[in-house]
Amino acid sequence: MSNFEPTERIIAVPAEAVGTMFPDLLAQYGQELPDAGRTILTIGGHYDDAQKTRIRAASLTDGTITGQPLIDGRLAFRCLWQADLAAAFDAGEINGVEQLTEEQLSTLIPQPEVSL
DSSP, rough: SBBOSSOOEEEEEEEEGGGHHHHHHHHOEEEEEEEEEEEEEEEEEEEEETTTTTEEETTTTTTTOEEEEEETSSEEEEEEEEEHHHHHEEETTTTTOOEEOHHHHHHOOOOOOOOO
């Protein structure tokens, strides 16, 4: 199997940094994964089967991963991250990235306004 973590993580990234941060991370940590008869260079993936034996590439370009807008202006991304990149997250080496728990994420997702 590829060099991806077996468990999804949630990270929050400043929205304005996504366009520059992700290409840099892709260049440094990217790994090629097969995807529909081709390969995609990616830093994140999703399980492609119920048994969790195959990982499919997550790509901003083709929409297999999108950022969840947060109330503080950041975007949250949830996927299986390339293991070396995940280690860099753990070490605090990626400026602007904060790892979130499910509970933290739930408090940061915008709630619909209730009309009276």
